[in-house]
Amino acid sequence: MRLSYSLALTGIAVAAPATVTTAATIDLTVTIPQLKVAEYHKPYVAIFVEQPGGTVAPKTLAVWYDLGKRNNAGTKWVNEMRTWWRKGGRTMKLPADGISGATHAPGPAKVTLNTGDLPVGKYDLVVEASREGGGREVVRLPINLAGGTAKAAGTNELGAVTAVVKK
Amino acid sequence: MIKTRILAALGAVSMLAMSGAAQAHHPWILPSSTIADGQDAWVTIDVGVSETLFAPERPAPLTNVKVWAPDGTEVPVEGGVSGKQRSSFDLHLTQQGTYKIVNTGGGVMGGYKQGGEMKRLPRDITPDKIASSIPADATDVRINEMSSRVESFVTLGAPTEGAAFKPTGKGLELQPVGHMSDFVTDEPAKFRFLADGKPAANIAVTLIPGGTRYRDARGEVSLTTDAEGVVTIKWPGAGMYWLGASAKGAPTIQGATERRMSYAATIEVLTP
Numbered sequence: 001m002r003l004s005y006s007l008a009l010t011g012i013a014v015a016a017p018a019t020v021t022t023a024a025t026i027d028l029t030v031t032i033p034q035l036k037v038a039e040y041h042k043p044y045v046a047i048f049v050e051q052p053g054g055t056v057a058p059k060t061l062a063v064w065y066d067l068g069k070r071n072n073a074g075t076k077w078v079n080e081m082r083t084w085w086r087k088g089g090r091t092m093k094l095p096a097d098g099i100s101g102a103t104h105a106p107g108p109a110k111v112t113l114n115t116g117d118l119p120v121g122k123y124d125l126v127v128e129a130s131r132e133g134g135g136r137e138v139v140r141l142p143i144n145l146a147g148g149t150a151k152a153a154g155t156n157e158l159g160a161v162t163a164v165v166k167k
Numbered sequence: 168m169i170k171t172r173i174l175a176a177l178g179a180v181s182m183l184a185m186s187g188a189a190q191a192h193h194p195w196i197l198p199s200s201t202i203a204d205g206q207d208a209w210v211t212i213d214v215g216v217s218e219t220l221f222a223p224e225r226p227a228p229l230t231n232v233k234v235w236a237p238d239g240t241e242v243p244v245e246g247g248v249s250g251k252q253r254s255s256f257d258l259h260l261t262q263q264g265t266y267k268i269v270n271t272g273g274g275v276m277g278g279y280k281q282g283g284e285m286k287r288l289p290r291d292i293t294p295d296k297i298a299s300s301i302p303a304d305a306t307d308v309r310i311n312e313m314s315s316r317v318e319s320f321v322t323l324g325a326p327t328e329g330a331a332f333k334p335t336g337k338g339l340e341l342q343p344v345g346h347m348s349d350f351v352t353d354e355p356a357k358f359r360f361l362a363d364g365k366p367a368a369n370i371a372v373t374l375i376p377g378g379t380r381y382r383d384a385r386g387e388v389s390l391t392t393d394a395e396g397v398v399t400i401k402w403p404g405a406g407m408y409w410l411g412a413s414a415k416g417a418p419t420i421q422g423a424t425e426r427r428m429s430y431a432a433t434i435e436v437l438t439p
Contacts, residue, residue, distance in 0.1 A: 076205070079204050082437065082438070083439055085204070086349065086351070090204055090324050090325055091324070091325055
């Protein structure tokens, strides 16, 4: 609860001075599929933007993992989201304000993400899910920070993903 | 008499094999994982020689195995075991960055003809004994100076190519072009080979994907270094790879007639 509150706060704080230049918000819906498996654990999810072939470094927008564990033990498995981990996760400290979040149960999970100081341009919004005892999947949505809507869907670990970018 | 003749023939054959580029058995250092994270982590390192990659077959002694931490300090190899099929030790990663595990070897092999018969020099001969071991009436003297370097790389956190990767300037070595671990299938990798510290241009490099037991084709990829000693590799898929090369050079040991340097590395490639 506390973390989602700080997420909202960060959004406002950054958006206010930055609207003149770049900051955009992304209304993101990530559908966590209902899976018929013997032992189900809610997936860890990492959400980041990167610029394939571009100069802007990947930027992490959200990481959903087991926040409830003692001694920050839930972070032990975040490297299972390999793509994200390699592209920035491993140099990050978790929990991170405005980024860490709890895992989501099956169904559509709606979040609002702030792109902060990212320059306007075309990016890939990457959603990566990894599940204990399950698989891993990466879904990419080409987005433009100037605005627009992008949709994509996974096949195993992720369902439909929709991003509405607002400048 | 028959026995000596067979031995002599064998000697000639093995000398021939030695001088050829093909290696029947591959030396390797195999980490249980090349990527780890956290404040510290453990990996298990196996050291062996085998035809089937990377199945244990023959152990390689740990005597000359050295581990270099990201900051260039040496990490002692402790608690190692040499089994029937492979040697093994556990490595505690305590520094962030890339560790280098190295096994070097070298020596002299050779022979000569005396009275029409091929004779071999003793296996464990040291360079200072060469001159006294060759009789005055020997002909066709061939003394092969050899050096080998086998490596693998393990990274805790993000990869580094710092002090641990300073070339020694001796024999055939691999120099990072970018990082030396953390490879993924959708990014081509570049490696620079150095022979005695200088770019090893135009040498043959072989890439073999691990898991040879589970397929019929060997899947070997043959490459050649460019003028800068660099090869670019497009990974056929994820997995452990054996990367090997050998080069000839001018002998550095008194009396040696040929010199061969070999290099091998185990590299892990993951899906992006």
